[in-house]
Amino acid sequence: MTNKEIAKLLKLTAALLELHEENQFKIRTYTNAIFNIEKQEIALSEKTQAELEALDGIGKGLAQSIIEIEKNGSFSILDELLSKTPKGVVEMLNLKGIGPKKIKTVWQELQIENMDQLYEACKQGKLAKLKGFGEKTQESILQNLDYLISQRGKVLFADAELYATNLISTLRTVLPDQTIVLVGDMRRKMEVVDQVDILVDTQESDLVLRLLIQDKSILLDRRGSGPFSLKGVFADINLKWQIRFVKASEFHGKMMLFTGSEKHLAGIEKNGKSLSQYLFEHQIANETEVYAQFDLPFIEPELREGTFEMNYSIENKPPTLLDVNDLKGPIHNHSQYSDGQNSIRQLAQYCIDHGYEYLGLSDHSKSAFYASGLQEFQILKQHEEIDALNKELAPFKIFKGIESDILNDGSLDYSADVLASFDFIVASIHSNLNMDKEKATQRLIKAIENPYTTFLGHPTGRLLLRRQGYPIDHQAVIDACAKHNVIMEINANPWRLDVDWRWVNYALEKGVVLSINPDAHELDGFEDMKYGVFAGRKGGLTKEMTFNTWSLNMIEDYFTKRKLSI
Numbered sequence: 001m002t003n004k005e006i007a008k009l010l011k012l013t014a015a016l017l018e019l020h021e022e023n024q025f026k027i028r029t030y031t032n033a034i035f036n037i038e039k040q041e042i043a044l045s046e047k048t049q050a051e052l053e054a055l056d057g058i059g060k061g062l063a064q065s066i067i068e069i070e071k072n073g074s075f076s077i078l079d080e081l082l083s084k085t086p087k088g089v090v091e092m093l094n095l096k097g098i099g100p101k102k103i104k105t106v107w108q109e110l111q112i113e114n115m116d117q118l119y120e121a122c123k124q125g126k127l128a129k130l131k132g133f134g135e136k137t138q139e140s141i142l143q144n145l146d147y148l149i150s151q152r153g154k155v156l157f158a159d160a161e162l163y164a165t166n167l168i169s170t171l172r173t174v175l176p177d178q179t180i181v182l183v184g185d186m187r188r189k190m191e192v193v194d195q196v197d198i199l200v201d202t203q204e205s206d207l208v209l210r211l212l213i214q215d216k217s218i219l220l221d222r223r224g225s226g227p228f229s230l231k232g233v234f235a236d237i238n239l240k241w242q243i244r245f246v247k248a249s250e251f252h253g254k255m256m257l258f259t260g261s262e263k264h265l266a267g268i269e270k271n272g273k274s275l276s277q278y279l280f281e282h283q284i285a286n287e288t289e290v291y292a293q294f295d296l297p298f299i300e301p302e303l304r305e306g307t308f309e310m311n312y313s314i315e316n317k318p319p320t321l322l323d324v325n326d327l328k329g330p331i332h333n334h335s336q337y338s339d340g341q342n343s344i345r346q347l348a349q350y351c352i353d354h355g356y357e358y359l360g361l362s363d364h365s366k367s368a369f370y371a372s373g374l375q376e377f378q379i380l381k382q383h384e385e386i387d388a389l390n391k392e393l394a395p396f397k398i399f400k401g402i403e404s405d406i407l408n409d410g411s412l413d414y415s416a417d418v419l420a421s422f423d424f425i426v427a428s429i430h431s432n433l434n435m436d437k438e439k440a441t442q443r444l445i446k447a448i449e450n451p452y453t454t455f456l457g458h459p460t461g462r463l464l465l466r467r468q469g470y471p472i473d474h475q476a477v478i479d480a481c482a483k484h485n486v487i488m489e490i491n492a493n494p495w496r497l498d499v500d501w502r503w504v505n506y507a508l509e510k511g512v513v514l515s516i517n518p519d520a521h522e523l524d525g526f527e528d529m530k531y532g533v534f535a536g537r538k539g540g541l542t543k544e545m546t547f548n549t550w551s552l553n554m555i556e557d558y559f560t561k562r563k564l565s566i
């Protein structure tokens with residue numbers, strides 16, 4: 001079990017302890033331990049109990065719990081807390097804007113034990129009447145509930161991809177010679193999906209049926225299945241799946257039909273016949289051939305949403321989209337100086353080992369105290385370390401950056417003298433997220449207008465499936481980036497993917513350069529850049545308009561000229 005997974009269980013334990021009004025000292029012990037665990041470079045699973053006890057904030061009791069987690073996947077204290085807490089109340093702990101103490105109030109005073117009951121209580125105005133709540137709190141909870149309920153049954157693409165890949169590998173054990181592909185939202189690489197769709201070029205489904213019946217992690221829906229279609233659910237993440245079996249002669253047509261969105265399939269037409277109609281009536285050899293029948297160039301699967309790709313033609317061909325192999329280095333990454341798990345040397349060595357030319361380091365700024373944001377004296381120390389590493393690791397280059405909090409009035413954290421000491425600034429909002437559209441937009445635009453802002457970080461602050469982003473006028477924000485030569489990041493963390501791909505094409509039309517930023521807090525976080533690439537491709541992003549496809553010399557030259565222009 002990873003350190004992150006252990007920390008997640010301890011966070012749940014701390015929340016449950018608070019819910020049940022346990023000793024505050026005990027709760028604080030867990031909170032401190034979580035912080036230290038998340039900073040550990042070495043997996044806790046590799047440590048003995050004595051070594052665990054020696055870690056800051058752990059002690060004998062927690063060390064024993066961690067050993068128990070490694071052995072059983074949970075531990076007795078958590079199990080006991082869960083046994084006396086309704087499952088729906090545990091789920092409510094994920095709600096933004098309502099902590100364990102308030103959850104206990106609604107649980108005990110209103111006998112609310114799940115999200116649906118909480119939603120109804122909000123709609124009836126019952127929460128506003130409770131002590132410590134009020135209309136504003138009730139409205140905030142209701143908005144969060146609306147969002148969470150609308151996301152039920154959906155899973156991050158990154159999580160679904162893992163299960164889909166494993167299922168396809170399982171299918172290949174009994175169908176080694178067949179073509180097996182993902183279709184639907186998975187092939188279009190949507191940021192969240194509610195089903196994994198798979199297509200196989202055979203109608204012989206019996207072997208697969210017998211195989212899947214034996215797999216308890218893949219719950220087969222026998223009633224919904226048939227001879228040419230098997231349906232079920234991935235039990236671990238409650239995600240639906242469907243496998244369709246088609247004749248080899250119909251495979252390419254069905255692949256195209258099951259890939260495109262409804263708007264794409266219905267919107268492409270010629271002589272009164274839509275693309276979907278054509279696919280139902282014809283057997284095809286490949287997708288390029290079909291698009292040619294409609295006087296269109298080949299359209300990449302990620303683009304088939306029925307939006308700007310409908311304007312392409314033989315004369316106006318789509319550009320070559322960005323590829324993950326085009327990236328030359330990750331910008332926006334966190335080290336142990338703030339809330340990252342790894343040292344700067346470890347981050348740099350990982351990049352070198354993976355063929356990157358540079359690393360952009362951007363720890364949190366001082367206002368992000370919850371993330372150990374850097375005080376001015378720490379910045380000096382960090383820059384000295386970077387200078388020494390750059391001499392040692394040349395020609396590889398570590399750029400000095402900071403993720404500067406955009407404060408409530410739109411100004412950036414730190415004085416101008418401190419900001420001038422960095423090679424680049426990622427300006428991001430992390431606090432006071434409950435803003436209306438006008439307030440949020442103006443806050444972002446003021447930060448964009450600051451001459452020290454190089455990148456605009458995750459502009460809406462969203463966490464997919466968890467937290468709706470604050471509303472912004474995307475067009476106005478993008479226009480401001482274009483005017484002030486600010487690069488927009490596509491934050492590649494699968495929970496963020498912000499800026500949303502639906503606004504990438506508009507940004508490109510305005511000449512805004514984008515950057516695929518992993519926002520890595522650990523080495524594995526660098527791998528998330530592929531999800532940022534997927535999002536960029538959906539918006540038509542090219543290599544030329546992606547900042548971190550530029551060479552080291554180009555990046556150095558850009559940062560130098562920008563600083564001289566201030």
